[in-house]
Amino acid sequence: MTQINGYTEADQERWVPEPAKKSYRTAFARDRARVLHSSALRRLGAKTQVVSPTLNDFVRTRLTHSLEVAQVGRELGAALGCDPDIVDTACLAHDLGHPPFGHNGEKALNKLAKDIGGFEGNAQTLRLLTRLETKTFRHNGHSAGLNLSRAALDASCKYPWLREEAPLRNGKQTKKFGVYTDDQPVFDWLRSGPDSVPGRVCMEGQVMDLADDISYSVHDVEDAIVGGRFQLRWLLESSVRDRALQVTKDWYLPTTDESDIDAALTRLEASAEWVSHADGSRRARAALKDMTSQFIGRFCQAAMDATRSEFGQGNLTRYNAQLIVPEETEHEIAVMKGIAANFVMTKEELQPMYLNQRQILTDLVDLLSDNEDKYLEPIFAADYKDAANEQGRLRVVIDQVASLTDASALEWHASLVKGESYEPKLF
Template sequence: MSAARAAENPGGIPGYGDTDSERWVQEPRKSTYRSDFERDRARVLHSSALRRLGAKTQVVAPDTDDFVRTRLTHSLEVAQVGRELGRVLGCDPDVVDTACLSHDLGHPPFGHNGESALNEVAHAIGGFEGNAQTLRLLTRLEPKVLTADGHPAGLNLTRASLDAASKYPWSAVDAPVIHGHRSSKFGAYEDDLPVFAWLRDGAPGNRSCIEAQVMDLADDISYSVHDVEDAIVAGHFQLKWLDNPDHRARVVGYTKQWYLPHNDPAEIDAALARLEATKVWVREADGSRKSMAALKDMTSQLIGRFCQSALETTRARFGPDRLTRYGAELMVPDETVTEIAAMKGLATTFVISTEHRQPVYERQREVLHALVSVLNASGDRHLEPMFAADWRDANDDGARLRVVIDQVASLTDASALAMYERLVGSLPSLW
C-alpha cells in the first residue's frame, strides 16, 4: 500500500482508500462491527437475485438430477476459490467474495443459450450481455436502496466491490479489439454508463482491478473442473475415453474452436497429456464411494494446481506485498491457461455440443423469443410490479423493450416455462 493511499484511509481497510469504500448513494454507517466490504458481501448473499440462481442452468438443467450444479452452487464454489486466492495475494477477501457471488447474477434462464436468445431479441437496443446485466442488477434492479429522488440504486455496493464484479470493464462501443476482432463481451449498457463511469473512476483504461482478475480466474477454474465432475457423475463420459484418437481429436478441436482459437492443437494435446500424467487423474469412475472420493480429490487437487500456478507466478513478478486494486495484475502461465481450457473442452465435447442437446437448445430459444414478444406487445399487464413501474417510467419503445428483457432475464428456468404456458400456450415439444 502506497503512502498516499495509506494517508487516504488512515486506520481503514489495509490496501484500500476512502474512494474504494464510497457508495453511489451516500449512506449513514449503520454498523460498528462490520467493514463496508463485509456489508457488501451480506447484501449480495441476501439478495433475491442470488437465490434465483438456485433454479437456473449452469450446464445441465437443474431439474435433471440431484447432483448437478446450478448457477447458485457454482457461484458459491467460485466464491470459495476466489476468496482464498485473493486473501493470499492480499486482496480484501470480502471484496473478492462479493464479486464471485455476483458474477453470474445477470444470467437469464437456460444458461448461455438463454443469453444468446436474449441478445438476438435485444439487438436493436444494444444487445444482451450477462455481465452488463449483472451490473444493472447490482446498481438498479435489485431492491435495497433508493436515491433521494426515489430512483432505484440497486444494492448500492462500494466502488471497490462493483469494480471487482466487472469482468469486462467497458461498454460495447469501447470493447477491445483482440486478434483483429472486436470483443462481443462488455460490462455496461448505454443507459447504465453514469454509474459505470463512477465505479471506474481512476481506473487505467480497460484494465480490470486485480480483485476482478481473481474472480475471473476462480470462475474459469471452478467451472472447468466442476463441469467435468458433473458430466462424469451423470454418465456422459469417462476420462479414459481420451485414449480413443477420435474422441481426443474432438476434445482438442472443441477446445481450440471455443476457447483457444489462436493456439496450436499440439499445445492443447500436450496440456491434456500433462493432466493425464497427474497422480489424481481418475480414468474411470464406477459410482462407488471409493471412485467418487477419488473424483472429488481430483477436482480439489486440480483447483489447487491451477491456483498455485497463478499465485507463484504473480508473487514472482510483484513480490510479497499486499496486492490490491491496480497495484498489480494476476499472472497466469500459458500452460495453466491451456490446461484450464482443455478441461472446459471436455465438458463442451461430451455435454454441451452433443447432437441430442441441440433440439432442446432450439426449444429454449423459442420460449424466450416468444416471452419477449408477448410481453412487449401487452404493455405492463403481465410484468411483475417492479418491472411494470419501470415500464411506465420508460421514455421510449427501446427503453420499454429493455424493461421486458429485464423481466425475462430475471426468471428461473421453471418460471420461464410456467410463464410461457400461461401467456403463450402448451410448451414446445421436448417438454
C-alpha cells in the same frame, strides 16, 4: 470509516452516501452480505449451469457454482493480499445477470435486444447490482440497487467497457461487454479514480475471473462424468481425443498450436489424481472429488507463485498489480473446459432442446411486449410505466424475462403463451 489495508476511503465509497455506522463489519463485509441476501442470488438456484437443474439432483446450478467460485476466489484473493470480502462479493455476483437456460438464453435475448444495445449477462449483472435489486434510492427517486462500494462494484465488472468500446482479441472485436449505455453514469462513477486504467480489470476482478474459469473447468467435467455423459478414459481413443482437442482450440485457444493443447492434456493425464474411469461407487465419487480439489489447488498455486514472483509480497490490490497465470496453466484450464464442451455442450441430440429454449424466451418477450405491463411483476410494471420510449419499454421486458428461473420461464410460457397448466417433471 474503517481503515482497510491496501484500500483507500474512495474504494469504500458508495454511489449514494450512507450514514456512518458503528459496526464490527467493514464496508466490504456489508457488500458481501447484501449480495448474499439478494433475491437475484437466490434465483440462481433454479438456473442452468451446464445441465438443467430439472434433469438431475446432483448437477451444479448457477447458485452452487457461484458459491464454489466464491470459495476459490476468496482464498486465492486473500493469499495475494486482496480484501477477501471484495473478491467473495464479486464471485457471488458474477453470474447474477444470467437469464434462464444459461448461455443459450443469453443468445436468445441478445438477438431480441439487438436494436436497444443487445443483452449480455455481465452487463445485466451490473444492472442488477446498481438498479434492479432494491436496497437504496437516489435523490431522484430511482433505485441505486444494492449500493455497493466502488471497489466491490469494480471487482464485479468483468468486462469494463461499453459494447461499442469492446477491445480486439485475436484480431476480432470481442462480443463481451460489461455495461449498457443507459447504465453508464454509475459505470463512470465506479471506474473513477486516479489509479483506474481504462479497459483494465482490477486485481480483485481478475482473481474472480480466474476463480470462475478454474471452478467450471473442473466441476463441469465432474458433473458430466457423474451424469453418465462420458469417462476420461475415452480420451485414449485417437478420434475422441482429436475432437476434444479441436473443440478446445476452437472455443478457448484459437491461436494456440494443437500440440501444446495435447501436451496440457497429457500433463493432466499423468497426474496421480486423474480418474480414468468412475463406476458410480462412493470410492469413485471420492476419487473424482479429490481430482477436482487437487486441480483447483494446482491451478491456483501456479497463478499465486507467478504473481508473487512478478509483484513481490504485500497487498496486491485494485490497480497496483496484475494476476499472472502461466501459459501452461492457461492451457490446462482450457483443455478441461474443452473436454466438457466436447462431451456436453456440442452434443447434437441437445440441439432441439436448445432451439426450444430460445423459442420459449422469444415467445415470452413477444407476448409481454404486446400486452404492455399486464403480465409484468409489479416492480417491472412500474419500470415499464416510467420508461420514456419504446426502446426503454423493451429493455424492461428483457429485464423481466432475464430475471426468470428456468422453471418459471417454462411455467410462464405454458400458461401465458400456450394457455396450459404447467406440470413440472419429477425425477
